[in-house]
Amino acid sequence: MAVPISQMWTVASYVLKKRFSGQKRYPLVLMLEPLFRCNLACAGCGKVQYPPHVLKRMLSPEECFAAVEEAGAPMVSIPGGEPLLHPQIVEIVNGLIARKKYIYLCTNALELKRRIHEFTPSKYLTFSVHLDGQRDHHDFSVCREGGWDLAVDGIKEAVKRGFRVTTNATFFDGTDPNSVRAFFDEVMDMGVEGVVLSPGYSYEKAPDQKHFMGRARVRRLFRAILSNRKPNWKFNMSPLFLEFLMGDRKYECTPWGSPAYNIFGWQRPCYLLQDGYADSFKELMETTKWEEYGVASGNPKCANCMVSCGYEPTAVIEGFGSLKGFWGMVRGTFSKYKDPHAQKLLAEWKTEPHAPLVQIETTNRSLEETNA
Amino acid sequence: MTAEVQKYTLEQIEALEVAPGFEHEKLEGWVPSLASDEEVRDALEKAFDYRGDVTITTKSGDKIEAYVFNRQTGATLQDSFITYFAPNVNGKLKMSYAEIARLEFSGKDRAAGKHWEDWVKAYNERKAAGEKDIALHPDKLE
Ligand code: SF4
Numbered sequence: 100m101a102v103p104i105s106q107m108w109t110v111a112s113y114v115l116k117k118r119f120s121g122q123k124r125y126p127l128v129l130m131l132e133p134l135f136r137c138n139l140a141c142a143g144c145g146k147v148q149y150p151p152h153v154l155k156r157m158l159s160p161e162e163c164f165a166a167v168e169e170a171g172a173p174m175v176s177i178p179g180g181e182p183l184l185h186p187q188i189v190e191i192v193n194g195l196i197a198r199k200k201y202i203y204l205c206t207n208a209l210e211l212k213r214r215i216h217e218f219t220p221s222k223y224l225t226f227s228v229h230l231d232g233q234r235d236h237h238d239f240s241v242c243r244e245g246g247w248d249l250a251v252d253g254i255k256e257a258v259k260r261g262f263r264v265t266t267n268a269t270f271f272d273g274t275d276p277n278s279v280r281a282f283f284d285e286v287m288d289m290g291v292e293g294v295v296l297s298p299g300y301s302y303e304k305a306p307d308q309k310h311f312m313g314r315a316r317v318r319r320l321f322r323a324i325l326s327n328r329k330p331n332w333k334f335n336m337s338p339l340f341l342e343f344l345m346g347d348r349k350y351e352c353t354p355w356g357s358p359a360y361n362i363f364g365w366q367r368p369c370y371l372l373q374d375g376y377a378d379s380f381k382e383l384m385e386t387t388k389w390e391e392y393g394v395a396s397g398n399p400k401c402a403n404c405m406v407s408c409g410y411e412p413t414a415v416i417e418g419f420g421s422l423k424g425f426w427g428m429v430r431g432t433f434s435k436y437k438d439p440h441a442q443k444l445l446a447e448w449k450t451e452p453h454a455p456l457v458q459i460e461t462t463n464r465s466l467e468e469t470n471a
Numbered sequence: 472m473t474a475e476v477q478k479y480t481l482e483q484i485e486a487l488e489v490a491p492g493f494e495h496e497k498l499e500g501w502v503p504s505l506a507s508d509e510e511v512r513d514a515l516e517k518a519f520d521y522r523g524d525v526t527i528t529t530k531s532g533d534k535i536e537a538y539v540f541n542r543q544t545g546a547t548l549q550d551s552f553i554t555y556f557a558p559n560v561n562g563k564l565k566m567s568y569a570e571i572a573r574l575e576f577s578g579k580d581r582a583a584g585k586h587w588e589d590w591v592k593a594y595n596e597r598k599a600a601g602e603k604d605i606a607l608h609p610d611k612l613e
Contacts, residue, residue, distance in 0.1 A: 106576065124511075136609075136612070137609060138609065139609070140605075140607040140608055140609045141607070141608075142585055142586065142587045142589065142590035142607065143585070143586075143587045143590075145582070147583055147609065148522045148581040148582045148585065149522060149536055149538070150523055150524050150558075150578055150579070150581060150608070151611075151612040151613070152538070152558040152559070153526075153556055153557065154612055155612055156556065178601075187550050192516050220485075242590055242594075242606060242607040243606035243607065244603070244604050244605050244606060245604055245606075246606075271545075272489075288531075294584050311489070311490045311492055312489065312490070313486075313487025313488045313489050314484060314485055314486070314487045315485070315487055316487075316489070317489050342472050352587045363540045363541065363554075363563075364541070364563075375519075375541050375542065375543070376541045385608070388563050391584060394481065395481060397479050397480065397481075397484075402484050402485075402487060402490050403487055403490035428579070
């Protein structure tokens with residue numbers, strides 16, 4: 100695992116403290132969205148589809164700090180929109196570092212090289228750069244040719260200046276696992292601390308996307324990608340979550356593990372699903388009908404979701420909250436996941452023509468619905 | 472979530488090869504009939520999902536442009552509320568369902584026409600025409 104010991108220790112002691120105090124629900128990562136405006140216009144991104152007067156709104160640094168203190172999570176992820184477009188982002192980041200929060204600043208990195216001198220390297224700050232695969236795949240995915248080159252320039256500059264940098268990818272149906280593995284080689288060569296990855300999800304606000312990768316297909320894809328790992332690959336994620344993606348573990352969602360706060364308030368129930376907002380973190384925790392979300396609920400909106408914001412907290416809590424989980428994590432950190440079947444799967448994978456990240460599938464394979 | 476929308480068993484979910492997406496309703500320009508409490512509730516639920524502004528005419532005759540981002544439904548229309556942002560007003564605003572006389576989905580639907588299929592098609596056409604540096608750009612904010 101690529102995460103530094105100090106961060107692991109902070110998270111582990113936080114989980115144990117919560118566990119011993121008998122607290123049932125607690126957050127691990129606050130998803131802090133200070134604005135929705137972006138300098139990309141990725142097709143299908145529901146995060147940026149708002150009228151201009153909404154896109155112009157931003158959280159002030161004080162609002163960000165209040166949310167962070169209210170939630171109390173040891174880690175803060177700052178997605179958006181594009182956080183580097185926030186005029187006070189440096190102040191927000193510095194304020195969170197002063198509060199000793201481990202920050203993941205999620206950026207498409209178009210502006211990173213130009214802005215990097217404004218930030219100071221710290222063990223608390225990681226630039227989590229959105230890179231959805233190799234050059235062509237990424238450019239196609241973010242709907243901008245040349246996007247990869249700008250992002251990679253930003254990564255290299257940040258690494259050179261001593262910042263912690265990870266890459267962050269979402270993979271949809273049609274992804275070629277061989278290309279993803281080549282992508283891992285490329286980004287590890289850039290000197291990043293580790294790779295973060297997640298399967299796509301049938302995001303309800305995404306416009307007119309007809310079909311999405313279901314769970315069986317997610318597991319097949321990630322088994323092909325993540326088995327038979329190369330020794331230099333590092334992942335900035337819980338090994339147990341990666342095993343969940345590969346189909347070796349069955350987890351239920353922990354939506355309160357990554358609560359989301361933005362200009363509208365505290366989002367119910369999670370970063371992905373928008374089922375309304377609460378005015379305070381306490382109200383979010385106490386009045387959200389949590390039993391209506393996650394796979395076991397049968398809620399069709401959660402049906403194919405295996406994303407990190409819902410399931411990685413489950414893995415982290417298991418990993419730091421029980422001896423068995425901890426042992427699984429240690430084993431997973433050093434395992435290469437040798438698997439001849441996965442090797443065969445990889446060798447026989449049918450690559451698709453261009454538009455490799457298209458989320459749309461042929462209709463005749465859609466799931467039969469019961470009691471609908 | 473109510474019982475009628477519960478569609479999947481755990482076994483089905485685990486075996487899911489392809490998950491169906493969501494139908495995007497064409498609501499731009501729609502003026503719902505608000506003849507019954509049920510219609511009011513239904514229309515405001517749609518306004519909450521809508522990615523554009525709506526124009527609300529209140530029972531006292533005011534016209535308000537609003538981006539509805541939350542709703543809280545109670546037992547009656549009096550104790551059901553929307554929360555919204557209005558252009559040129561800083562904070563969050565709140566209004567009871569009971570105050571609303573007319574609703575129009577007047578603003579541009581910001582989710583419409585941004586289909587992945589459209590991007591694939593446009594990309595292939597522009598590429599075939601020899602265009603370089605093909606990209607989609609964010610809408611202007613002014
Ligand atoms: S399964 Fe969990 S993370 Fe996924 S959409 Fe449902 S509540 Fe959100």
